[in-house]
Amino acid sequence: xxxKEPQTQSVLADLPPAKSIVKLAIPATLALLAKAVYNLVDxxxxxxLRSDIALTxxxxxxxLLLIMVSIENIFAAGAAVLAGRQLGAxxxxxxxxxxxxxxxxxxxxxxVLSIGGIVFLExxxxxxxxxxxxxxxxxxxxxWMFIAALANLPAQSMNxxxxxxxxxxxxxxxxxxxxxxxxxxxxVFMFDWGLNMGVEGASLATTVSQFVTFFIxxxxxxxxxxxxxxxxxxxxxxxxxxxTVAVIGIPTAVIQIxxxxxxxxxNVAAAGLPQSDEIIAAYGVVQRLILIGCYVIMGFMQGYQPxxxxxxxxxxxxRFHQSVRFALKGSLxxxxxxxxxxILLSRPLILLFNQNPVIVExxxxxxxxxxxxxxxxxxxxxxxxxxxxxxxSRYGLFLSLIRQGLFFIPFILxxxxxxxxxxxxxxxxxxxxxxxxxCLCSIKSMKATASRNxxxx
Numbered sequence: 001x002x003x004k005e006p007q008t009q010s011v012l013a014d015l016p017p018a019k020s021i022v023k024l025a026i027p028a029t030l031a032l033l034a035k036a037v038y039n040l041v042d043x044x045x046x047x048x049l050r051s052d053i054a055l056t057x058x059x060x061x062x063x064l065l066l067i068m069v070s071i072e073n074i075f076a077a078g079a080a081v082l083a084g085r086q087l088g089a090x091x092x093x094x095x096x097x098x099x100x101x102x103x104x105x106x107x108x109x110x111x112v113l114s115i116g117g118i119v120f121l122e123x124x125x126x127x128x129x130x131x132x133x134x135x136x137x138x139x140x141x142x143x144w145m146f147i148a149a150l151a152n153l154p155a156q157s158m159n160x161x162x163x164x165x166x167x168x169x170x171x172x173x174x175x176x177x178x179x180x181x182x183x184x185x186x187x188v189f190m191f192d193w194g195l196n197m198g199v200e201g202a203s204l205a206t207t208v209s210q211f212v213t214f215f216i217x218x219x220x221x222x223x224x225x226x227x228x229x230x231x232x233x234x235x236x237x238x239x240x241x242x243x244t245v246a247v248i249g250i251p252t253a254v255i256q257i258x259x260x261x262x263x264x265x266x267n268v269a270a271a272g273l274p275q276s277d278e279i280i281a282a283y284g285v286v287q288r289l290i291l292i293g294c295y296v297i298m299g300f301m302q303g304y305q306p307x308x309x310x311x312x313x314x315x316x317x318x319r320f321h322q323s324v325r326f327a328l329k330g331s332l333x334x335x336x337x338x339x340x341x342x343i344l345l346s347r348p349l350i351l352l353f354n355q356n357p358v359i360v361e362x363x364x365x366x367x368x369x370x371x372x373x374x375x376x377x378x379x380x381x382x383x384x385x386x387x388x389x390x391x392x393s394r395y396g397l398f399l400s401l402i403r404q405g406l407f408f409i410p411f412i413l414x415x416x417x418x419x420x421x422x423x424x425x426x427x428x429x430x431x432x433x434x435x436x437x438x439c440l441c442s443i444k445s446m447k448a449t450a451s452r453n454x455x456x457x
Contacts, residue, residue, distance in 0.1 A: 017307055017323040021330070025303025027172040032295035032302075034172075034179035041179075042202040043288050045186045047353045054199050055354060056277050057137035059284020060130045063264040064117075064142055068149060070256030071113065072156035075102045075242075078249025080160035081388055083228060084306045087165060088313025092227065093234075099161035100234035102245055103154050110153035117146035129267030129280060137199045144203035151207075151214035158217040158230070165227040165306075170220045178213035182206050251384045251396035258404035259294075263287055265409065269416040269424060275358060279421060282363035285353045290370055293338040297378050300330055301385050308389045317454055321447070327382050328443075335378035339371040362421070369425040373432035376403060379439045383446060390450040395442070402438055407431035 015023065046054050079102040086095040117124065121139050130138045155174075162171045182205055188194040189201030197204065221230040263283075270279040304327040311320040342349070350363035380403050387396030408431035415423030415430075 017311075017319055018326045020307045021300075021303040021323065021326060023303070024306060025300045027169060028302035029296060029299025030172055030176065032175070032299045033292065034176040040288055040292070041183050041186055042206060043285060043353050045190055046199060046202055049190075049198060052277060052281055052354070052356060052359065053133050054137055055281040055284060055359075057130070057134040057199060058141055058202075059280050059287070060125060060128050060134055060138040060267065061142050061145065062284055062287045063128045063260040063267070064124065064145060066256050066260035066263060068113070068145065068152065070253040070260065071109065072106075072153050072253075073256055074249045074253040075106055075109075075245055076156040076160040076249065077253065077388075078102075078245035078247070079157060080305060081248045081309050082245055083161060083165070084309030085313035087227075088310035095165075096229040096231070097234045097236055098241065098245065099157070099228045100230045100232075101237050101241055103157045103161070103230060104235045105237060105242065106153040106157040110149045110151070113153070114146045114149045117149070118143065121146070128264050129271055131271070131277065133277070140198075140200035141203045144200070144207040148207040148210045151211045155210070155214040155217055158214075158221060161228050161230070162217070162220070162226065167220075167226060170217070170225075174213045174216035174220075177216060178209040181212055182209035185209060247393045248388050251388055251393060251400040254397060254400040255381065255384065255404065258401065258408070262404045262408055262412065265412050266424060266427075269412055270421070273416065273421055275362075278356065278358045279362050279424075281354065281356075282350070282359045283366055285350060285359075285363050286366045286370060289342065289349055289367060293335075293342065293371065293374065294377070296334055296338055297331060297381055300334055301327070301381060304330075304382070305385055305389065308386065312389055312450075312454060315454055317451060320450060320454065324386055324447075324450070327386070328379075331378035331382040332375050335375040339374040342371045342374075343368050365421075365425055370428050372429045373436070376432035376435040376439070380435050383439055383442060386446055386450070390446075391453045392446075392449050395445075395449075399439070399442070403431055403435040407434045 043055070043058060046058055079098055083095040083098045086092070086098065121142060122135070125135055125138045125142060128138075159171050159174070185205035185208060186202055189197050189205045190199075191201075195201055220226060266283055267280050270276050270283065273279060304323060308320055308323045308327070311317075311323060346364040346367045347360060350360045350367065354360065354363070380399055384396045384399045387393065387399065408427060411427035411430050412424070415427050417423065419426065
């Protein structure tokens with residue numbers, strides 16, 4: 001312990017902000033990309049079943065996946081910011097209480113979510129766009145996703161606590177181990193030479209792997225190696241603490257919730273078009289590919305957030321603004337690179353998961369349309385994180401709502417009715433144009449609010 005704390009303080013307080021962010025962002029991004037492997041590996045192996053209905057069924061569960069991630073983020077992201085501020089103010093006991101309490105609350109929420117999801121499984125799948133043909137397989141896949149919630153929610157909270165203290169190495173080891181295990185277990189559970197469980201086997205393999213990640217993180221905190229201590233006496237839930245964490249975390253979670261709503265509405269819009277099953281199958285593949293791009297940006301932001309939170313809590317205004325400038329440039333650069341890769345390799349990427357020429361063509365066009373103005377996502381997400389960090393969560397909440405909520409939803413409800421599948425292609429770029437305009441108008445206000453709130457901390 002005595003040796004580790006100075007190292008953490010050095011990363012968060014002493015290294016140049018750009019180096020601190022990169023040092024924390026690289027392992028965080030690798031861990032998130034490993035997490036993306038869960039979904040891509042499932043989709044790739046399911047594509048080997050040579051069943052378009054199986055791929056459609058998995059596509060139907062994309063909104064469910066995004067909802068679960070959003071629920072994880074409400075408390076986990078909020079706890080990371082608050083604990084980071086507390087560490088910056090040299091309140092390690094407060095950080096331990098925050099993390100312990102939120103992990104305990106995550107266990108309770110995960111249990112409720114698991115039971116409720118299983119009870120209402122069929123109506124949920126119907127609401128997400130499942131047809132009579134895809135419903136049975138969608139239910140098989142979603143059942144184990146709800147079981148996984150028992151491990152995923154507390155694991156994400158532990159992950160964020162590790163991020164707040166810059167212990168990203170254990171986070172990376174836990175997530176990457178689970179991802180590699182999933183690669184091995186998927187074919188064993190799915191195919192006839194193994195357990196022959198098909199689509200359900202893919203979901204079960206993922207669930208087993210995610211429990212392994214949970215147990216690795218639990219061991220880390222139980223061993224006493226962490227700076228933030230997870231201990232029974234630190235579990236002191238209060239309305240004020242939960243409210244504070246939730247207010248900080250909701251903007252990040254809302255981004256995920258909006259992605260889920262968008263995925264569901266897109267499936268519903270596609271359901272009224274010719275070749276609807278093929279469009280939904282293609283969109284399911286595209287959404288999983290898009291998650292990789294999202295995780296690249298989120299990983300970078302996970303490097304930025306603890307550095308900015310620590311500087312804000314320590315009232316180091318110069319360091320805070322240096323962090324903001326670097327994060328702004330970095331998020332824009334990364335989104336441009338992600339967009340370029342997806343546009344140039346759109347067809348080969350879809351072919352990795354399905355060889356049906358109809359699905360491939362829909363998938364190519366959908367992928368290009370999703371990333372045509374992808375810097376809107378990086379800019380909006382970076383500013384949402386910053387507003388969270390400086391205690392202006394209401395405006396952060398507004399920013400988190402605009403891209404995939406206030407702007408996208410009207411377009412996806414209206415454009416496909418007039419232009420068919422072309423309307424689906426146009427909806428995201430139209431929303432992104434408006435998002436960029438709002439964010440550019442908010443940058444000056446963000447800087448002024450940060451300086452004012454820092455003086456009041």
